[in-house]
Amino acid sequence: MAGRKLNRRQQWRIQKIQDERLARVKNKQQNLSEKFGQLDEILHSGTIVSHFGATLDIEAQSSGHIIRCALRQNIETLVCGDKIVWQKLQNLPEDEQVQGVVTALKPRKTVLARPDFTSQMKPVAANIDQLLIVTSPIPELNEGLIDRYLVAAELSNIQPVLMLNKIDTLSDEERNRLEQRLKVYQDIGYPIIYTSAKSQDGMDDLLKQLEGQVSVFVGQSGVGKSSIINALLPDAHIKEGEVSLATNKGTHTTSVSRLYHIQNQQSDSDPHTSLIDSPGVREFGLWAINKEDVIHGFIELQEQTHYCRFRDCKHLNEPNCGLLEALDKGKISAQRLESYQRIVNSVESK
Ligand SMILES: Nc1nc2c(ncn2[C@@H]2O[C@H](COP(=O)(O)OP(=O)(O)OP(=O)(O)O)[C@@H](O)[C@H]2O)c(=O)[nH]1
Numbered sequence: 001m002a003g004r005k006l007n008r009r010q011q012w013r014i015q016k017i018q019d020e021r022l023a024r025v026k027n028k029q030q031n032l033s034e035k036f037g038q039l040d041e042i043l044h045s046g047t048i049v050s051h052f053g054a055t056l057d058i059e060a061q062s063s064g065h066i067i068r069c070a071l072r073q074n075i076e077t078l079v080c081g082d083k084i085v086w087q088k089l090q091n092l093p094e095d096e097q098v099q100g101v102v103t104a105l106k107p108r109k110t111v112l113a114r115p116d117f118t119s120q121m122k123p124v125a126a127n128i129d130q131l132l133i134v135t136s137p138i139p140e141l142n143e144g145l146i147d148r149y150l151v152a153a154e155l156s157n158i159q160p161v162l163m164l165n166k167i168d169t170l171s172d173e174e175r176n177r178l179e180q181r182l183k184v185y186q187d188i189g190y191p192i193i194y195t196s197a198k199s200q201d202g203m204d205d206l207l208k209q210l211e212g213q214v215s216v217f218v219g220q221s222g223v224g225k226s227s228i229i230n231a232l233l234p235d236a237h238i239k240e241g242e243v244s245l246a247t248n249k250g251t252h253t254t255s256v257s258r259l260y261h262i263q264n265q266q267s268d269s270d271p272h273t274s275l276i277d278s279p280g281v282r283e284f285g286l287w288a289i290n291k292e293d294v295i296h297g298f299i300e301l302q303e304q305t306h307y308c309r310f311r312d313c314k315h316l317n318e319p320n321c322g323l324l325e326a327l328d329k330g331k332i333s334a335q336r337l338e339s340y341q342r343i344v345n346s347v348e349s350k
């Protein structure tokens with residue numbers, strides 16, 4: 001999980017490639033408005049369902065229909081879950097797929113972000129209530145990755161929920177072992193849901209957790225994020241990918257995030273239950289955040305900082321450190337403290 005540090009020349013090259021790509025996208029948009037002429041003046045509300053290349057799928061608030069849109073110039077990156085304003089394009093040729101243009105972004109309630117290759121924070125999804133951190137026996141769960149997601153969720157005010165999927169593949173003994181590994185998170189107070197997309201075990205618990213919320217499923221490739229959404233929404237027909245037998249790793253099947261709805265049984269009105277499927281990650285770097293903020297992502301460690309003698313205690317080896325004392329008393333886990341220290345050391349000082 002070492003942070004990928006690029007030298008200035010590499011950063012400059014990547015930035016140049018990105019700028020050129022952006023220029024091409026903008027050019028395409030320019031052509032689009034030349035091609036279509038005027039926009040209808042009526043402003044509609046909608047939600048971004050998916051964003052790929054120069055086009056977006058949005059859900060129109062009034063009809064619930066999915067409408068393919070282009071993006072007006074000078075709008076920042078839009079992501080799944082964004083609330084937007086869009087306008088219809090007039091006089092379209094019959095076979096044209098793009099039906100409208102997104103013209104404004106409404107303020108975001110929450111935003112999950114991660115750094116891109118140039119260490120700039122890039123939004124991943126917006127207006128999310130819950131981060132579903134999906135893990136599995138194969139690919140094997142990785143506490144370092146879980147902790148990084150927890151930091152991202154806590155710092156963005158998003159409720160984290162842990163999931164262990166593929167429980168159908170486990171013997172009692174294996175299940176016990178994995179439950180023991182996840183117990184540290186249960187003790188902190190994070191909900192943990194055990195599921196099988198294959199046998200549907202645990203799906204009722206999951207549904208209860210999701211109800212009325214906007215949730216994004218994240219985790220390594222191959223843990224079964226898309227399979228879980230397919231199990232909840234058989235009509236979604238999301239592509240699933242094999243886990244490689246050679247490496248026990250997923251094959252990066254989902255390439256763009258997409259938002260789905262579970263229709264409420266009682267009424268069609270908000271709050272909807274919304275699920276966002278996201279591409280599996282290799283790593284989840286946090287090196288664009290402040291060193292001082294990392295502790296806020298370790299909520300049970302943060303509580304103990306009140307007992308540190310020094311206000312600027314780094315909790316590494318200072319005398320009378322509340323965290324080191326809590327560790328001696330068995331109040332916090334050594335694994336979590338090490339994980340905290342590892343993340344702090346991987347974050348550049350600003
Ligand atoms: N036995 C078993 N296999 C599962 C389960 N859930 C998913 N799988 C299998 O795991 C593999 C990966 O599933 P996906 O749903 O594509 O995983 P993903 O997390 O969406 O992966 P990316 O899109 O690459 O990030 C597929 O072969 C699924 O059939 C489960 O609960 N039990």
Ligand SMILES: [Mg+2]
Pocket residue numbers: 225226227239240253254277278279280
């Ligand atoms: Mg997938």
Ligand SMILES: [Zn+2]
Pocket residue numbers: 305308309313314315316318320321322323324
């Ligand atoms: Zn301390």
